[in-house]
Amino acid sequence: MRSESLRRAAWCGLQDSMPRAALLSIHARIAGTGPAAWEHRSLIQLWGPRFSAYVVAAKDLPLFSLGRLPEDARGLARAHHTASRLHTFLDGRKMPFGQAGHGMGVPHNSLRYAAPTGRVLLRWEGARQPVVWTQPAPNMAPRDARLELARRYLHVFGPTTAASFAEWAGISPAAALAAFEALHPALTPVRTPIGDAWILADDEPAFRAPPGPAAPARLLPSGDAYYLLWGADRELLVPNAKRRAALWTSRVWPGALLVHGEIVGVWRRTAGEIAIEAWRRLSSSEREAAEAEAMSLPLPGLEGPVVVHFRSPA
Numbered sequence: 001m002r003s004e005s006l007r008r009a010a011w012c013g014l015q016d017s018m019p020r021a022a023l024l025s026i027h028a029r030i031a032g033t034g035p036a037a038w039e040h041r042s043l044i045q046l047w048g049p050r051f052s053a054y055v056v057a058a059k060d061l062p063l064f065s066l067g068r069l070p071e072d073a074r075g076l077a078r079a080h081h082t083a084s085r086l087h088t089f090l091d092g093r094k095m096p097f098g099q100a101g102h103g104m105g106v107p108h109n110s111l112r113y114a115a116p117t118g119r120v121l122l123r124w125e126g127a128r129q130p131v132v133w134t135q136p137a138p139n140m141a142p143r144d145a146r147l148e149l150a151r152r153y154l155h156v157f158g159p160t161t162a163a164s165f166a167e168w169a170g171i172s173p174a175a176a177l178a179a180f181e182a183l184h185p186a187l188t189p190v191r192t193p194i195g196d197a198w199i200l201a202d203d204e205p206a207f208r209a210p211p212g213p214a215a216p217a218r219l220l221p222s223g224d225a226y227y228l229l230w231g232a233d234r235e236l237l238v239p240n241a242k243r244r245a246a247l248w249t250s251r252v253w254p255g256a257l258l259v260h261g262e263i264v265g266v267w268r269r270t271a272g273e274i275a276i277e278a279w280r281r282l283s284s285s286e287r288e289a290a291e292a293e294a295m296s297l298p299l300p301g302l303e304g305p306v307v308v309h310f311r312s313p314a
Helices: 003-009 021-029 058-068 073-090 097-104 108-117 142-157 162-169 173-182 201-208 233-237 241-247 284-296
Strands: 043-047 053-057 120-123 131-134 187-192 195-200 217-220 255-259 262-270 273-278 307-311
Touching (some): 043 058, 043 108, 053 058, 058 108, 058 142, 073 097, 108 120, 142 173, 162 173, 187 201, 195 201, 255 273, 255 284
Parallel strands (some): 273 307
Antiparallel strands (some): 120 131, 217 255, 255 262
């Protein structure tokens, strides 16, 4: 698999919110994805937006770290102080962050505050705590990193607003608004069913063009960028309130069943069994496509075939 394809798949981040969710996000976009694709040397892991574990292109580390660096004096000092303490304590070692926090005498989750400095990387496989280590800070101005992160967000999630960008990135509303104002010459205002929003001016032709052919079926993992939306933005993707509640739950989100480009259900996996709950009756061809997609998932460590269970309205 070409590293450039992987970098494109991670262009706005692949949230690793469940074990190897990033791998399944790559699989949904790139044919021939193998079980080890998420470990490709062109990719890295870090605590990204909202301090969730993200897999991103290594060259984009400044965007997902410095682009989220606090601007207030207290938050900025906490980020740099935590990174420096962790760097001194580790002294070149790699260590589970729970063990590092215990050794430093601080709550281990507080180490996440160092992530926006770009000095902390991690490796997380889901079953155990992330292993962390430190490195020199990226060479990019935080303002430049934030503007590029906002541009990426507009390209992937637009039409959108500064408020939605703030929610996704985990930054202050004022910082998000400042980024959108700085990008204003490159933006085009649009009107959506949920209100006014913005898109990148360069993306307008793509919005006006007829949609291309959609895949028969895809099983998107929990936290996939396709539906990593907040607030009213979710109404654009899933208009039905009951179905939104089933997809964006108060706990760990299920995966999304995508059929011909439309979310029509949810799914979960337990070991080698995949349970698919459709919101409408699937045709025989749609069901076969969903089952074929489930059987093709590059899930490492499974013994025996994958078993698929369907549940749909009568």
